[in-house]
Every structure is written in C-alpha cells, then in structure tokens.
Amino acid sequence: MRVALFLTCFNDTVFPETGRAVVRLLERLGHRVEFPQGQTCCGQMHFNSGYRPEAVPLVHRFAEVFAGYDAVVSPSASCTAMVRDHHRTLTGVQPPQVYELSEFLVDVLGVTDVGACYPHRVAYHPTCHSLRMLRVGDRPLRLLRAVRGIDLVDLADADTCCGFGGTFALKNADTSAAMLADTMQRVRQSGAEVLCAADNSCLMHIGGGLSRRRSGVRTVHLAEILAATEPAAAPAAATGGGRR
Amino acid sequence: MTAPQEPDRSNVVWLGAPAFPEAARAALADSQLRANLKHATGTIRDKRLAVTAELDDWEQLREAGAALKRRTLRHLDHYLVQLEESVTRAGGVVHWAADAAEANAIVTGLVREAGAREVVKVKSMATQEIGLNEALAEAGIAAYETDLAELIVQLGKDRPSHILVPAIHRNRAQIRDIFQREMGRWGRPAPDGLTDDPRALAEAARLHLREKFLRATVAVSGANFAVAATGTVGVVESEGNGRMCLTLPQTLITVMGIEKVLPAWSDLEVFLQLLPRSSTGERMNPYTSTWTGTTPGDGPQNFHLVLLDNGRTATLADTVGRQALACIRCSACLNVCPVYERTGGHAYGSVYPGPIGAVLTPQLVGVEHAASLPFASTLCGACYDACPVKINIPEVLAHLRARVVEAERARHRLPTAEALAMTAAAGVLDSPRRLAAAQKAAALGSRLLARDGRIGALPGPLHGWTDSRDLPQPPAETFRAWWRRNREQP
Ligand code: SF4
Numbered sequence: 001m002r003v004a005l006f007l008t009c010f011n012d013t014v015f016p017e018t019g020r021a022v023v024r025l026l027e028r029l030g031h032r033v034e035f036p037q038g039q040t041c042c043g044q045m046h047f048n049s050g051y052r053p054e055a056v057p058l059v060h061r062f063a064e065v066f067a068g069y070d071a072v073v074s075p076s077a078s079c080t081a082m083v084r085d086h087h088r089t090l091t092g093v094q095p096p097q098v099y100e101l102s103e104f105l106v107d108v109l110g111v112t113d114v115g116a117c118y119p120h121r122v123a124y125h126p127t128c129h130s131l132r133m134l135r136v137g138d139r140p141l142r143l144l145r146a147v148r149g150i151d152l153v154d155l156a157d158a159d160t161c162c163g164f165g166g167t168f169a170l171k172n173a174d175t176s177a178a179m180l181a182d183t184m185q186r187v188r189q190s191g192a193e194v195l196c197a198a199d200n201s202c203l204m205h206i207g208g209g210l211s212r213r214r215s216g217v218r219t220v221h222l223a224e225i226l227a228a229t230e231p232a233a234a235p236a237a238a239t240g241g242g243r244r
Numbered sequence: 245m246t247a248p249q250e251p252d253r254s255n256v257v258w259l260g261a262p263a264f265p266e267a268a269r270a271a272l273a274d275s276q277l278r279a280n281l282k283h284a285t286g287t288i289r290d291k292r293l294a295v296t297a298e299l300d301d302w303e304q305l306r307e308a309g310a311a312l313k314r315r316t317l318r319h320l321d322h323y324l325v326q327l328e329e330s331v332t333r334a335g336g337v338v339h340w341a342a343d344a345a346e347a348n349a350i351v352t353g354l355v356r357e358a359g360a361r362e363v364v365k366v367k368s369m370a371t372q373e374i375g376l377n378e379a380l381a382e383a384g385i386a387a388y389e390t391d392l393a394e395l396i397v398q399l400g401k402d403r404p405s406h407i408l409v410p411a412i413h414r415n416r417a418q419i420r421d422i423f424q425r426e427m428g429r430w431g432r433p434a435p436d437g438l439t440d441d442p443r444a445l446a447e448a449a450r451l452h453l454r455e456k457f458l459r460a461t462v463a464v465s466g467a468n469f470a471v472a473a474t475g476t477v478g479v480v481e482s483e484g485n486g487r488m489c490l491t492l493p494q495t496l497i498t499v500m501g502i503e504k505v506l507p508a509w510s511d512l513e514v515f516l517q518l519l520p521r522s523s524t525g526e527r528m529n530p531y532t533s534t535w536t537g538t539t540p541g542d543g544p545q546n547f548h549l550v551l552l553d554n555g556r557t558a559t560l561a562d563t564v565g566r567q568a569l570a571c572i573r574c575s576a577c578l579n580v581c582p583v584y585e586r587t588g589g590h591a592y593g594s595v596y597p598g599p600i601g602a603v604l605t606p607q608l609v610g611v612e613h614a615a616s617l618p619f620a621s622t623l624c625g626a627c628y629d630a631c632p633v634k635i636n637i638p639e640v641l642a643h644l645r646a647r648v649v650e651a652e653r654a655r656h657r658l659p660t661a662e663a664l665a666m667t668a669a670a671g672v673l674d675s676p677r678r679l680a681a682a683q684k685a686a687a688l689g690s691r692l693l694a695r696d697g698r699i700g701a702l703p704g705p706l707h708g709w710t711d712s713r714d715l716p717q718p719p720a721e722t723f724r725a726w727w728r729r730n731r732e733q734p
Contacts (some may be wrong), residue, residue, distance in 0.1 A: 212714045
C-alpha cells in the first residue's frame with residue numbers, strides 16, 4: 001500500500017512536530033509513508049471564507065499531487081473534511097482517498113493500541129469537524145485509552161465549539177474570545193495538564209488563550225501522544241503550552 | 245429615468261442595525277444577558293435531547309420531514325394553487341402579497357372593512373417580518389400581542405430576541421418592571437404590589453389580555469402550516485391565547501409565508517412530532533388549532549388568508565440556499581448555537597436570528613443587505629445536527645459567503661484588503677516554492693514579534709487574534725525542510 005502524508009500548509013509551517021510524530025508513529029507500526037513535495041493546501045480557508053475561485057487551483061493541485069496513492073493520511077480533521085465534502089463539488093474531480101489519522105489507524109490499519117506511552121493527565125477535545133463532518137466518533141478515544149500511563153479525564157460539554165472557526169476568530173474576534181473563555185474554563189475544571197485534539201488549528205486557538213492566562217495547561221496534537229513511547233520522550237514542561 | 249422599485253422588505257432587517265460583529269460586542273458586554281441566555285438555552289437543549297432520544301424512529305422522522313419539504317418546495321406553485329382553491333371552497337378568501345407593503349395594505353384594508361380599530365394577534369414571525377404592527381399603527385389601528393413573551397416584548401418597546409421565546413433576554417424582575425410601568429397605558433393595569441413570582445406575572449398577563457380577547461372583533465394570526473388538499477390552516481402553541489384569538493373574533497386574518505404549505509393532512513403526522521420535540525422539548529404542544537374556511541354560527545365568520553412572498557421565490561431560485569425555506573421555526577438551531585448563546589438574537593439585526601436567520605435573512609433581503617450574517621458562525625455544525633428537517637445550515641452559510649464575496653467584487657472596482665490578502669495567499673499556496681519562501685519569511689518576521697516562542701501582539705487587522713490569545717512562533721525549520729534533510733534520498 002502506497003501511503004502519502006498530507007500535512008496541511010498550516011501544520012507544515014507552524015506545527016511541523018505533528019508531521020514528524022505521524023511519520024514516527026507510522027514507521028514504528030511498520031509502514032512507510034511518503035511526503036509528496038508538491039503538496040500545499042486543501043483550499044479550506046478560501047472555501048470557507050467565500051473565495052471559491054481561489055480555492056479551485058489548490059483543489060486541482062491536491063488531486064494531481066496525491067494521484068496514484070492508495071491512501072492519504074492527514075493529522076487534520078477539518079482539512080480531511082474539506083477534501084471529502086467539497087473538492088468534488090468545486091471542480092468535478094474525484095479527490096484521492098483521504099483519512100484523518102485516527103480513521104487511518106483504526107479503519108485502515110486496524111490498530112487501536114499503537115504501543116504509545118504517555119504518563120500525563122489528558123483531556124480530549126473532539127473538534128467540531130472531527131465530530132460532525134467526519135464523524136470519527138470515539139476512534140481517537142479508543143486510541144488514547146490504549147496508551148500506557150495516560151490518565152484520561154472527562155471534559156464537560158466536550159462537543160461544544162471552542163470558538164475558533166477559521167477567519168471567524170478574526171472577523172468576530174469578540175464572540176470568538178467569549179467562546180474561548182468558556183472553553184478554557186471547562187478545560188481548567190477537567191484538571192487536565194494536557195489538552196489533546198485532532199486539529200492543530202483549534203489547539204492553537206485554545207492553547208493561545210491558555211498561554212495568555214498562564215494556565216500551565218499544554219495543548220498537544222493527538223499524533224504526538226500516539227507517537228510518544230516512553231516517559232523520557234514526553235514533552236518537557238514548556239512555558240505555557242501550545243507547542244513543545 | 246426612475247430606478248425600478250425595490251421590493252419593500254425593510255422590516256426583515258432592522259434599519260440602522262450595525263453589522264453582526266459590532267452588535268455582538270454590545271451584547272457580549274452585558275453579563276446579565278449572557279447569563280439569561282446561557283440558562284435558557286442550556287435548559288431547553290437538555291429537554292430537547294431527552295425527548296428526541298425517546299423516539300427510536302427520530303432519524304427517520306427527520307428524513308421524512310426533510311423529504312416532504314423538498315418535494316413541496318419543488319412543486320410549490322402547484323400546491324399553492326391547490327391551497328387557494330381549497331380555502332376558497334371552504335368559504336375563505338385568499339390574497340397574494342408580493343412584498344411587505346402589499347401584505348400590510350391588504351391586512352389594513354381588511355381591518356378597516358371590518359370596521360375595527362384594534363386587533364388581537366397570535367404570535368407570528370410573518371407579521372413581524374412585514375412590520376404589520378407598525379403599519380397598522382400608522383393607519384390608526386392598535387395591534388395587541390397576546391402571546392405572553394410577545395406581550396412582554398411589545399410592552400417593553402423591545403424587539404424579540406428568539407423565535408420561540410422572544411423575551412429570552414429578560415429575567416423575571418425586568419418583566420415585573422415592564423408590566424408595572426406599561427400595562428396601564430395599553431389596557432388593564434398590573435395589579436398593585438405585583439411580585440416577580442412567575443404565577444403572579446402570568447396572572448397579571450391573563451387579566452390584562454382577557455379584556456382584549458372579549459372585546460376584539462378582528463384577529464390576526466400566522467400559521468405553522470396549511471394543508472393544500474383540504475385548505476386547513478394550523479397554529480401550534482403553548483398558552484391557549486392563540487386559540488382565543490382564533491375562535492372569538494368575527495374576522496380572522498392569517499398571514500402566512502408561501503413555504504408553509506403542505507400537500508396533505510396526513511403530512512401533519514410528521515411535523516406535529518418534529519415541531520414540539522424540537523422547539524419546546526415537549527412530546528406534544530398543549531394547543532394545536534386547525535381551521536378550514538368558515539362554519540356558519542361557529543367561530544370567525546370571515547376568514548382571509550394572505551400568502552406572502554417577500555423574497556421567498558427569489559430564495560427558491562437558489563438551488564443550494566432554498567433549503568432554508570424548509571424551516572419550521574422550531575428554534576432548535578438557536579438553542580444549540582454557541583454563537584447565539586453568547587450574543588442573543590438582537591445582534592443578528594433581523595427578525596430571524598441565530599443560524600436560521602444567518603441563512604434565511606440574507607436570502608430574503610438580498611445578500612448585500614445582510615452581508616455580515618453568513619460569517620456569524622464558526623461552521624461548527626451543531627445546528628445541522630439539531631435541525632428537525634435537516635437543513636444543512638453550514639453548507640448554506642458557506643454558499644452565501646461566496647455570494648457575499650461575489651457581490652463585493654461586483655460592487656467595488658478596487659478589491660478590499662481582505663480580497664487582496666486572499667488572492668495573495670492563493671498565489672503563495674499554489675506553488676510549493678513560493679510557499680517555502682513565505683514560510684521562511686514568516687519564521688524570520690515572527691522572530692521580531694515573539695518572546696519566549698509566543699507572539700503576544702500582532703499588527704493591523706490581525707490584532708483581533710492577539711487581543712485575547714497568544715500565537716505560537718513558527719519554528720525555524722518547517723516540516724518539508726525537515727523531511728528533505730532526513731527522509732529524502734538524494
Ligand atoms: S432551521 Fe431547522 S432547527 Fe432552525 S428553526 Fe428552522 S427548522 Fe428549527
């Protein structure tokens with residue numbers, strides 16, 4: 001099976017460690033993953049902001065770059081949803097088969113125990129797009145439950161939007177901030193040291209707020225927890241979270 | 245040369261209302277409002293979840309409701325003509341109104357014909373949409389709202405904030421003050437020493453309204469549905485005040501959006517299950533009233549049905565956007581919407597607030613007149629999951645955003661700052677080489693702004709982000725650079 005990694009332009013630029021974690025994880029599971037260098041962006045930002053003509057060349061590029069792969073895996077639920085739900089309507093071109101990471105592990109590779117070890121208190125935040133557009137269900141939680149040493153805590157009203165929403169966070173910054181404040185309160189109440197999700201964009205939003213408040217709670221992408229193998233490989237305490 | 249007359253849809257959006265982000269800012273600053281909203285939407289959300297989970301065929305019911313609405317909208321012309329024939333056969337009179345001004349003129353004329361100077365009203369979105377109360381007032385006719393929440397809004401000279409619970413933004417103490425201050429000017433005053441006990445408030449409203457029910461000779465209602473095959477019109481409510489209006493006066497005038505028609509009586513089976521469970525979280529609403537034309541010696545002796553277009557056929561022409569016309573006004577989407585929960589309905593500047601307002605209003609009035617509404621959402625999809633007739637609100641929102649951007653482009657000769665940024669970003673993203681160069685520039689530039697790996701203040705329009713959030717500093721090495729260094733075979 002030829003597997004390609006679609007990292008997303010955003011992860012590539014701001015959260016490259018998530019991509020390295022996916023590579024580490026899949027190689028540990030015995031799979032080779034390729035990174036086609038021609039890849040850039042799925043077009044989600046343009047599409048969701050109303051700039052459809054601008055998204056069209058990106059969609060074409062995506063289809064060309066990933067043609068010929070049996071599966072494309074991406075550590076972003078929202079970009080996976082963009083490809084699956086909108087690429088074809090935009091251009092008429094059938095997009096390649098893209099899986100969000102937890103779907104790929106559980107459905108394609110058939111594993112839930114990926115041999116990870118992560119001795120920290122973690123809360124999982126199901127992002128809206130993973131929850132409602134991809135319907136990943138409890139796949140991420142099944143993967144997390146199998147992680148050794150992990151202390152999974154409940155997040156109240158976990159299915160509530162964190163307030164990110166792409167350009168919404170800029171266009172409606174005040175409403176976004178109000179939603180963020182409530183999200184942070186729920187995170188704090190959970191007692192978690194680490195907040196985990198399948199989308200770095202939402203994590204950047206929540207992590208940016210937690211860091212501003214000096215809450216001490218870190219945000220970590222699901223891939224990085226699944227890639228962690230022993231306590232020494234776990235993130236050292238960062239100054240306020242968001243990245244490590 | 246005179247410009248073609250713009251249709252009068254002015255009341256759908258409130259004149260002079262600020263764009264959503266500004267209006268929301270005011271609402272967000274009101275902590276009492278936010279507390280009221282959080283409490284009310286939270287309570288009703290839980291109730292809805294409990295009663296919809298009771299039915300094991302709930303998903304099939306939703307699908308049936310959606311399919312019925314789709315089919316009806318596709319053949320709307322046919323069903324409307326059939327409705328007109330059925331209503332006429334049953335002794336009613338049907339009027340067609342292209343816009344708000346026409347509808348208001350029809351209703352005003354009918355009230356005058358009946359020789360009345362006042363009317364009692366059943367809560368109705370359609371009459372709010374056309375600004376009927378204001379139009380009647382101009383003609384010297386007083387319109388009395390009889391729904392409790394609507395009465396509170398009317399007495400408070402306020403606007404409704406919610407489809408189902410128009411006074412959701414008011415608490416009990418505020419309501420008592422409004423009753424004490426205003427009731428006397430409209431009719432029977434509030435009893436002395438009125439407390440903010442819900443029962444005392446309800447009793448005060450009952451006494452105040454009873455006088456109006458017994459005196460009125462004309463009633464104005466909306467409609468939740470109308471059955472084409474039989475000409476039956478129906479209203480679903482909780483308090484029974486609607487039933488008083490529908491049975492006591494001599495003349496009944498119903499104003500109904502043309503999308504409310506249903507083909508057959510048996511279709512009610514689906515919607516009378518979907519509506520109460522989705523809206524009030526009840527298995528059945530307390531009062532369901534249906535009437536078919538007139539019956540000699542029983543109930544209103546004159547029945548008029550005003551069929552309102554007011555932007556609906558234009559909406560129907562949009563193959564993606566038209567699904568908004570399937571709305572049964574249950575308000576479930578408002579109650580689950582995290583944006584609505586924080587801002588309340590007034591921020592939408594429209595008769596239709598919340599997610600459904602964000603997709604319906606711009607279509608009824610033209611996207612350029614409500615351009616901020618399709619953006620007043622995170623596209624989280626909670627509304628789509630809750631909607632009993634499966635309106636894909638996020639899909640319509642994204643679609644209308646594209647229409648707003650198109651309209652902007654057509655209007656401005658020079659692109660907006662946002663459009664410039666989007667075009668530039670698309671150019672960068674269309675080439676891995678340009679992307680790599682931009683990534684390098686971002687990593688370098690961010691070094692000037694960052695402290696301890698975090699960016700605390702961004703310039704220009706991006707300050708909206710850093711006003712409440714830090715931004716991580718992009719690391720020096722991107723993933724693609726790392727990959728080339730570690731995994732690429734030379
Ligand atoms: S859009 Fe759907 S959920 Fe919202 S009010 Fe209409 S029917 Fe109810």
